[in-house]
Amino acid sequence: MQLLTDIISWTTILGGSFFVITGGIGILRLPDFFTRLHAVSMPDTLGVGLIVIGLVVQTGFSLTSVKLIMILLFMLFTGPAATHALAKAAIHGKLEPLLFNKEESSSSS
Amino acid sequence: MRKTISLLVLLFSIWLLLSGHLEPLLLILGGLSCLFIVWIAVRQDVVDHEGHPLNLHPLRWLRYSLWLIGEIVKSNIDVAKRIWNPKLPITPTVTVLPAEMIDLGQVIYANSITLTPGTVSIDVQDNRITVHALSRDAAEQLQRGDMLRRIQHVIKES
Amino acid sequence: MIYAAAACAILLTMVLTLSRGILGPTTYDRILAVNSFGTKTVLIIAVFGYLTERPDFLDIAFVYALINFIGTIAVLKFFEYGDLGGARRPDQ
Structure with missing residues (x-):
């Protein structure tokens, strides 16, 4: 039983760490602000979610895991609000999103 | 009124889950702080269908x-x-x-x-x-x- | 053990995010990097609590999540409107 919970929590925490690192790579590699928004929303959802699930599995049923679930729910509710506010502020600040067709024409010139 | 009471219940259950204390004195203090926040919310007029949707299936x-x-x-x-x-x-x-x-x-x-x-x-x-x-x-x-x-x-x- | 690995992964991501905050050509890139950095901070506080076997750290993580959200919205509001006050402007 102990082995089973260990395996489950190790797998989920490692998976979450992978998505967190992928988000970090993406925020450096992607070419413009609007595409970087997508890279940030990845660790905010599945990265946090998998790590928290791994910690909950390791803790078992107690008040600590309730707190962890509340942190996860809070981040899932506030993350999109912050991202949407950022994107809206950027559009109102006259920041032009890089589009696929424009990118093609600029790379050929 | 229904929304105010449900807000109070929600706040108090969140307080209980976060603190984990069950002593009478702390319960009364927590309840008082929840009542204070509900009073502020009513005074600010933010207890409406937007802040607190109750009617979802x-x-x-x-x-x-x-x-x-x-x-x-x-x-x-x-x-x-x-x-x-x-x-x-x-x-x-x-x-x-x-x-x-x-x-x-x-x-x-x-x-x-x-x-x-x-x-x-x-x-x-x-x-x-x-x-x-x-x-x-x-x-x-x-x-x-x-x-x-x-x-x-x-x-x-x- | 697994907590140490997760903490290393999160720290590495924090370095990457911070370098985007330093490089970032526009203001919005920097705000995005700070917001993402705050999310990682919440995660690393929670994982660090497990690493040192002190679950009290979760309360700090919760408070940090609140501060991070409010801070991002406040900075954005400041950049969009120029002040943190309400709708009333002196010229209106």
């Missing part, structure tokens, strides 16, 4: 949440593949989606779009949502309107 809501989690996992894997690919195969697209429904549905729709990686809702205006997508596939998938139909089912007759 719980089972449909649960089914929608499970479906959304599945979508989030799928699009996470898709975006991760694109980022790790050395050629960086992204095709950024901006589309406008129709969203004619009550404001609660629009909020759920825009939040769900932003929550799934690969799509971000930029602007909500005049029953239309402007969406920036990392790839053309993700934009086309949203245009098919699967998510919109599910949200309309959740908020129906409520």
Whole structure:
């Protein structure tokens, strides 16, 4: 039983760490602000979610895991609000999103 | 009145879960602080249908949440593949989606779009949502309107 | 053990995010990097609590999540409107 919970929590925490690192790579590699928004929303959802699930599995049923679930729910509710506010502020600040067709024409010139 | 009482109950249960104390003195102090916050909320006039939607169908809501989690996992894997690919195969697209429904549905729709990686809702205006997508596939998938139909089912007759 | 690995992964991501905050050509890139950095901070406080076997750290993580959200919205509001006050402007 102990082995089973260990395996489950190790797998989920490692998976979450992978998505967190992928988000970090993406925020450096992607070419413009609007595409970087997508890279940030990845660790905010599945990265946090998998790590928290791994910690909950390791803790078992107690008040600590309730707190962890509340942190996860809070981040899932506030993350999109912050991202949407950022994107809206950027559009109102006259920041032009890089589009696929424009990118093609600029790379050929 | 119903919303005020449910706000009080919600606040007190959150306080209880976060503190974990059951002594009478601390329970009374916690209850008093919850009452104080409810008084501030009533005085600010923010206890309305917007801040605190009570009339959602719980089972449909649960089914929608499970479906959304599945979508989030799928699009996470898709975006991760694109980022790790050395050629960086992204095709950024901006589309406008129709969203004619009550404001609660629009909020759920825009939040769900932003929550799934690969799509971000930029602007909500005049029953239309402007969406920036990392790839053309993700934009086309949203245009098919699967998510919109599910949200309309959740908020129906409520 | 696994907590140490997760903490290393999160720290590495924090370095990457911070370098985007330093590089970032526009203001919005920097705000995005700070917001993402705050999310990682919440995660690393929670994982660090497990690493040192002190679950009290979760309360700090919760408070940090609140501060991070409010801070991002406040900075954005300041950049968009120029002040943190309400709708009333002196010229209106």
